[in-house]
Amino acid sequence: MTGGPPSDEGRAAAGGPPGGAGRAAPGGPLSDEGRAAAGAQADEAARVTPGPAVQVEGLSAGYGGEPVLRDVNFVLDAGRSLCVLGPNGGGKTTLFRALLGELATQAGQVHVDGRPAYVAQTDRTRLDFPVTALDVALMGTLAHGRWWLPARRADREAAHAALDHVGLGAQAATRFGELSGGQRQRALLARAIVQNARVLLLDEPLAGVDPASAERIASLFDELRGEGRALLVSTHDVESARRFDLVLCLNRRQVAVGPPADVLDTATLQTTYGSEMIVLGDEAGRAITVHHHEH
Amino acid sequence: MPSPLDLWDLPFMREALVELALLAVAGGVLGAWIVLRRLAFFSHAVGTATFPGLVTADATGISPTVAGLAVALAYAAGVGRAGRAGREPGEATALLLVAALAGGIVLASDVFESGGAVDRLLFGTLLGLESTDLLLSAAAAALAVVCTLLLGRAWTAVTFDPDGAPALGVPARRADLLLLALVAVAAVAAIPAVGALLVTAIYVLPAASALVIARTVPALIAWSLALAAGEGVVGLYLAYWLDLPPGPPIAVLGSAVYAAVALAAAARKPEAVRAGRPAAEAA
Numbered sequence: 001m002t003g004g005p006p007s008d009e010g011r012a013a014a015g016g017p018p019g020g021a022g023r024a025a026p027g028g029p030l031s032d033e034g035r036a037a038a039g040a041q042a043d044e045a046a047r048v049t050p051g052p053a054v055q056v057e058g059l060s061a062g063y064g065g066e067p068v069l070r071d072v073n074f075v076l077d078a079g080r081s082l083c084v085l086g087p088n089g090g091g092k093t094t095l096f097r098a099l100l101g102e103l104a105t106q107a108g109q110v111h112v113d114g115r116p117a118y119v120a121q122t123d124r125t126r127l128d129f130p131v132t133a134l135d136v137a138l139m140g141t142l143a144h145g146r147w148w149l150p151a152r153r154a155d156r157e158a159a160h161a162a163l164d165h166v167g168l169g170a171q172a173a174t175r176f177g178e179l180s181g182g183q184r185q186r187a188l189l190a191r192a193i194v195q196n197a198r199v200l201l202l203d204e205p206l207a208g209v210d211p212a213s214a215e216r217i218a219s220l221f222d223e224l225r226g227e228g229r230a231l232l233v234s235t236h237d238v239e240s241a242r243r244f245d246l247v248l249c250l251n252r253r254q255v256a257v258g259p260p261a262d263v264l265d266t267a268t269l270q271t272t273y274g275s276e277m278i279v280l281g282d283e284a285g286r287a288i289t290v291h292h293h294e295h
Numbered sequence: 296m297p298s299p300l301d302l303w304d305l306p307f308m309r310e311a312l313v314e315l316a317l318l319a320v321a322g323g324v325l326g327a328w329i330v331l332r333r334l335a336f337f338s339h340a341v342g343t344a345t346f347p348g349l350v351t352a353d354a355t356g357i358s359p360t361v362a363g364l365a366v367a368l369a370y371a372a373g374v375g376r377a378g379r380a381g382r383e384p385g386e387a388t389a390l391l392l393v394a395a396l397a398g399g400i401v402l403a404s405d406v407f408e409s410g411g412a413v414d415r416l417l418f419g420t421l422l423g424l425e426s427t428d429l430l431l432s433a434a435a436a437a438l439a440v441v442c443t444l445l446l447g448r449a450w451t452a453v454t455f456d457p458d459g460a461p462a463l464g465v466p467a468r469r470a471d472l473l474l475l476a477l478v479a480v481a482a483v484a485a486i487p488a489v490g491a492l493l494v495t496a497i498y499v500l501p502a503a504s505a506l507v508i509a510r511t512v513p514a515l516i517a518w519s520l521a522l523a524a525g526e527g528v529v530g531l532y533l534a535y536w537l538d539l540p541p542g543p544p545i546a547v548l549g550s551a552v553y554a555a556v557a558l559a560a561a562a563r564k565p566e567a568v569r570a571g572r573p574a575a576e577a578a
Contacts, residue, residue, distance in 0.1 A: 135511065139451070142452055
């Protein structure tokens with residue numbers, strides 16, 4: 001599975017070839033109708049809807065010149081999780097931006113079920129910003145339309161419920177900047193829950209989070225999957241990738257995609273990370289460490 | 296020491312008072328968004344950028360309001376474009392500030408020989424405020440309030456998390472451009488009273504102090520509004536008493552209030568959250 005674009009295996013593992021992607025169009029990942037429909041169905045988002053939530057076919061994307069990411073092919077069903085693994089500059093964020101529709105695809109097609117929620121790296125958020133955890137969760141209600149009107153009681157209730165869901169009910173009035181790294185991550189997850197997105201994109205959600213919080217966030221991922229949402233999570237941590245249904249390895253192109261047991265072998269990781277990788281362990285590949293330079 | 300009641304009893308002072316009250320509303324409300332969106336430098340730059348335009352208008356009889364608005368909006372559009380291209384317009388802004396200031400002075404003294412106008416344009420005046428000045432300030436105040444009521448939630452989400460907010464479906468890009476344009480208009484409105492160099496005295500200092508105090512965005516706006524009004528009125532009185540243009544005393548007062556608030560906050564909370572991010576987050 002190392003080397004060329006393993007689209008066939010990837011699709012088989014991910015549950016069937018993409019078909020009937022009528023809403024997708026090259027160059028415009030999501031049509032306006034697609035977005036409108038997503039908004040109308042937002043309240044039903046949490047229902048388990050079998051079938052593909054994300055379909056990517058022959059995607060090449062970049063910022064004008066040469067594509068910085070090419071030949072990406074995978075299908076992610078609703079209620080499944082996918083870990084995006086790769087070095088810095090490997091194309092993880094580019095893939096997310098293409099899925100968000102912020103980046104025109106240079107080749108191929110992207111289809112996302114509804115408008116995805118995006119949780120950026122929390123170390124880029126401002127800690128002096130005067131918002132509470134509840135305010136952050138409440139931002140998710142903007143996705144329901146009518147963002148020009150004040151929040152309604154139902155909005156506040158939804159935000160409180162989402163904070164309870166992520167275990168931050170007691171911290172609703174705490175300032176975002178005063179939360180711990182893991183709690184901030186969960187507040188942003190609460191925003192995504194309120195947003196009612198069926199597809200969640202999370203950029204390095206476990207970076208700089210202590211092990212207890214990471215465990216808590218990982219079990220939250222399982223709950224969100226159980227609600228029928230599809231999760232795409234980028235990470236540096238090879239070990240944590242084993243908890244996902246699928247792993248997608250990127251290094252400026254798709255190196256491999258498939259279940260962790262198939263993908264997380266030494267050869268694939270070597271292709272993914274190149275010289276950044278140090279292999280400490282045995283043939284079973286249990287102790288593969290990826291060294292990251294400070295940047 | 297003159298009676299504070301003169302501020303209301305003398306017609307020209309009353310006009311200045313009304314002008315500053317309107318600017319306090321515009322500055323207090325917009326200032327909150329300026330500090331949240333980190334537009335402090337932009338608001339300073341947009342004021343200075345208008346200076347050569349104002350000198351030219353002053354000397355040639357064009358309406359300074361129109362000239363100022365044209366330059367300021369063009370500048371805002373340029374910054375918006377640069378931001379879209381992902382460029383930080385730092386060096387370009389610094390270059391523009393120096394060029395605008397120097398160019399304006401050269402125009403004023405050598406070309407139009409109107410050196411006396413320079414002080415007035417840079418630091419503001421109590422005398423000679425015109426009804427168009429008051430009208431523009433009233434419009435800026437009204438726009439600031441209306442846009443905050445309609446766009447406040449979207450602006451909060453966009454400024455809090457610029458990467459994540461577009462996925463919420465708010466028109467992040469357009470909301471941001473509108474904010475830039477609004478700040479440009481408001482900066483031009485403030486120039487007659489406080490001067491092109493000191494618009495930040497109204498638009499940044501009160502809100503920066505409020506950001507130290509406030510825990511929510513509505514509280515930030517309320518504090519910013521109260522401080523802008525208080526500093527504006529007291530500064531105006533000081534200007535009248537000490538025979539100064541109003542810009543400098545308002546700016547000095549605003550800086551003093553910020554210093555006091557920041558020191559008080561630092562003393563109360565030595566490990567201030569504002570000081571930085573936990574080391575673990577830097578990974």
